[in-house]
Amino acid sequence: MFGGCQIPLIKKLLKSFAAKGRPQRADPVDPRLLGPEVHGLSPVQVSKGARQVVKSLADAGYCADLVGGCVRDLFLDKRPKDFDVVTDASPEEVRQVFPRSRIVGRRFRIVHVRAGREVIEVSTYRAGNEDEAEREDSAKNKFGRILRDNVFGTRDQDVHRRDFTVNALYYDINTNTVVDYMRGLDDIEAGRLRFIGDPLTRINEDPVRMLRAVRFKAKLGLSLDSDLEDLCRNHARLIRHVPPARLFDEVLKLFHSGHGVEAFWLLREFGLLAELFPEAARSYGEKDLDPNTGIVLKGLHNTDLRISQRKPVIAAFLFACVFWRAVRLQCDQQEEKRRNHPQILQRAAFDVLGRETQRVMIPRRVSTVVVEIWDMQSRLETRRPRMIEKLLEHRRFRAAYDFLLLRSESGELDPRLATWWTDIQECDQPSRQKMIKELGSSGSPRKRRKRPRRSKSPNGNV
Ligand code: ATP
Ligand code: MG
Numbered sequence: 001m002f003g004g005c006q007i008p009l010i011k012k013l014l015k016s017f018a019a020k021g022r023p024q025r026a027d028p029v030d031p032r033l034l035g036p037e038v039h040g041l042s043p044v045q046v047s048k049g050a051r052q053v054v055k056s057l058a059d060a061g062y063c064a065d066l067v068g069g070c071v072r073d074l075f076l077d078k079r080p081k082d083f084d085v086v087t088d089a090s091p092e093e094v095r096q097v098f099p100r101s102r103i104v105g106r107r108f109r110i111v112h113v114r115a116g117r118e119v120i121e122v123s124t125y126r127a128g129n130e131d132e133a134e135r136e137d138s139a140k141n142k143f144g145r146i147l148r149d150n151v152f153g154t155r156d157q158d159v160h161r162r163d164f165t166v167n168a169l170y171y172d173i174n175t176n177t178v179v180d181y182m183r184g185l186d187d188i189e190a191g192r193l194r195f196i197g198d199p200l201t202r203i204n205e206d207p208v209r210m211l212r213a214v215r216f217k218a219k220l221g222l223s224l225d226s227d228l229e230d231l232c233r234n235h236a237r238l239i240r241h242v243p244p245a246r247l248f249d250e251v252l253k254l255f256h257s258g259h260g261v262e263a264f265w266l267l268r269e270f271g272l273l274a275e276l277f278p279e280a281a282r283s284y285g286e287k288d289l290d291p292n293t294g295i296v297l298k299g300l301h302n303t304d305l306r307i308s309q310r311k312p313v314i315a316a317f318l319f320a321c322v323f324w325r326a327v328r329l330q331c332d333q334q335e336e337k338r339r340n341h342p343q344i345l346q347r348a349a350f351d352v353l354g355r356e357t358q359r360v361m362i363p364r365r366v367s368t369v370v371v372e373i374w375d376m377q378s379r380l381e382t383r384r385p386r387m388i389e390k391l392l393e394h395r396r397f398r399a400a401y402d403f404l405l406l407r408s409e410s411g412e413l414d415p416r417l418a419t420w421w422t423d424i425q426e427c428d429q430p431s432r433q434k435m436i437k438e439l440g441s442s443g444s445p446r447k448r449r450k451r452p453r454r455s456k457s458p459n460g461n462v
Contacts, residue, residue, distance in 0.1 A: 031156070031181045039185075043173040045074055049115030050083035051173060053098070053122060058174050060097045062089040063155070064122075065170040071178070072166045075188050076220060085113075085122045086170070090152060094122050109150050126161050127153025140205065155179070163202065163209050165194045166222065193222040199231055207238035210272060211250045218254070218262040229270065236271035244361035251276060251360055255318050258307040260300035261291075276360050279352060283326040293410045296321045302402070316369035317399050319362055321406065326352045327374065342378050349374050369396065376400035380421060381413070385439045392425065401425075 036042070043051060046066060057064035064087040070080035087094065091103045094111040101113040101122075110123040155170060162168040165182040172179070187194050193216050195202045195209070203209055210232045216222050224232075239247070254263040267273040274281040280296075288294040291301070299321030303313050330348035331339050338344055349371050353362065362370070379391060380400060391397060401421055408418035424435050 031159075031179050032183075032185075034178045034180060034185075036176045039075075039171075039178040041071075041074055041171060041176075041178065043176060046070070046171075046173055047080075047083050047118060049118030050085060050120050052115045053085050053113050053120045054173055056097055057085070057087050057089060057094070057122075060089070060093075062087050062093070062097075063172075064089075064174075065155070065172045065179075067170050068162070068167050071169040071171045072184075072188065072220075074171075075169070075185065078220070083118075083120060085120055086125060086155070086158065087122060088125055088152075088154070089122075090124055094124070124152045125155050125158035127151045127157045156181075160196065162196055163206075163212060164216070165196055166216075168196060187222075191222055193217060193224050193228075195228070199228055200235070203231065203235055203238065207235070207242055208246065208250055210236070210239070210270070211247075211254060211267075214263055214266045214270065214272065215250075215254050215257055218259040218266055219257045232270040232272070236275050239272060239275040240359065244357065244359060245363075247276065247360045248362060252315055255300065255303065256307065256313060256315075258304055260304050260318075261297060264297065264300055277322060277356055278359065279326045279356055280323050283329050285325075287410070288325050295324050295406050295410050295412075298406045298409060302406070314369070314399060315366050316373060317402065319366060320370045320373040320399075320403055323352050323356060323370070324374070326356075340378060340381075342375065345374060345378065346371070369399070372396045373400045373403050377404060377407070380404050381417065383417075383420070383439055385436050388424070388436050388439070 046054075050066060050070075054064045054066070064085055066083055067086045068084045070083040073080040089097065091109050091111050094113070095101050095103060098111070098113045101111050103109055103111050108123070110121050113120045113122050159168050159170075159181040165184040165187045167184070168180075168182045169184045170179040170181075171177075178185075182196050193213060213224055213228070213232065217224055242250075254260065254267070257263060264273070267276065268281070284294070284296070288296060291297045299318055303318060306313050327345065327348045330351060331344050334341075334344050353367050353370065356362070357367070373396060376391070376394065376396060377400065379387060381404075394400070404413065404421060405418050407413045408415045420435070424432055427435065
């Protein structure tokens with residue numbers, strides 16, 4: 001899979017550096033300074049915004065490198081999602097260089113620098129060693145979990161707090177050199193993901209690293225050794241200690257990585273799915289886990305496809321798929337004739353979302369849309385003639401219709417219903433009116449609900 005990338009070019013040259021008898025855990029080794037004839041990268045592969053930021057920092061007298069996923073992805077011949085810059089300037093100093101920037105984050109303070117249409121994340125080298133951890137700006141709790149990581153240091157120190165060897169390559173575009181402290185290039189070449197330092201300590205410090213491992217395995221096809229996989233399985237419950245808002249961001253990165261289906265299976269395999277979404281994970285039966293009939297798998301597959309076609313995706317659609325079975329199960333506990341009542345569905349929706357958001361905080365802006373998508377299902381199924389035009393214009397129609405299609409494909413609904421909604425969107429106005437009219441005879445007329453009479457209370461108030 002790494003054919004076509006810089007690896008074949010540097011493979012031979014790196015041979016002379018090859019570490020013999022290297023342990024599975026990556027420990028600091030002498031940094032390798034690689035010139036362009038070895039690393040084969042070129043600054044033009046870096047976005048214009050990131051180049052500008054590095055140059056301005058250098059002009060102001062600071063060191064600045066590209067680091068993390070962007071360098072890793074350049075070596076893998078993949079398009080970097082974003083370009084992260086790391087520097088010896090403190091966040092305040094970075095702000096002085098770029099007046100149009102702002103400091104964000106508390107646990108980990110970084111600067112967002114605007115460069116044209118890009119926003120470049122600039123972080124300061126962290127020290128993060130044990131002694132420093134005693135200081136106020138860098139803190140771990142009694143379980144060794146990192147609470148804050150804001151003690152600044154040098155690049156040689158910074159490398160130790162990065163998660164994986166492949167994410168610890170520093171590319172200085174001013175001198176066109178790459179510094180590889182942890183044999184990250186060997187790991188890229190071997191297609192493997194290795195933690196820097198002791199894996200259990202690193203997971204303990206920040207359990208999100210397990211989700212990151214899943215993401216890089218799913219997205220980049222990097223392999224984890226079996227010990228590391230066991231470690232994730234045995235420590236999946238540490239995820240409970242991560243703030244729910246942070247988990248939402250990480251889950252979204254996983255499901256919107258373009259490899260959501262793969263990520264789903266890996267999460268399940270490592271027991272992480274049950275930790276993130278306990279009720280949803282419990283609700284999945286055989287049909288839900290079959291790619292031909294499972295709504296969640298179909299939803300993820302659709303999303304992967306849309307991302308590969310560079311089409312927009314929305315988080316709410318995915319979460320509507322993830323929790324649908326759990327919501328349906330709660331509705332099914334009602335007596336038969338009440339099961340599909342909109343109010344029963346709404347109750348179940350709020351209950352399930354309420355319980356599940358204890359672990360992964362789904363922001364209200366997303367959960368509101370999830371409920372709207374579910375809520376529209378019964379209206380799309382009922383097809384009340386007078387409501388058709390309104391439904392077609394509804395701002396959630398598209399997402400609700402896509403969801404209806406999935407339900408139909410998974411055998412939950414009569415496929416003729418989905419076809420009807422597809423046809424009515426595609427036909428001209430006269431045909432549309434005809435379709436609506438034809439419904440009229442079969443459509444169930446709206447029953448007026450009788451309001452119960454309000455009796456007067458003893459004190460005369462209504
Ligand atoms: P992506 O392609 O998704 O952007 P990435 O590796 O660049 O992948 P970022 O979240 O952008 O991920 O982080 C940039 C870099 O910061 C990482 O490559 C890694 O070196 C470091 N990093 C990020 N999160 C962690 C973490 N939880 N623990 C240790 N290092 C981290
Ligand atoms: Mg990144």
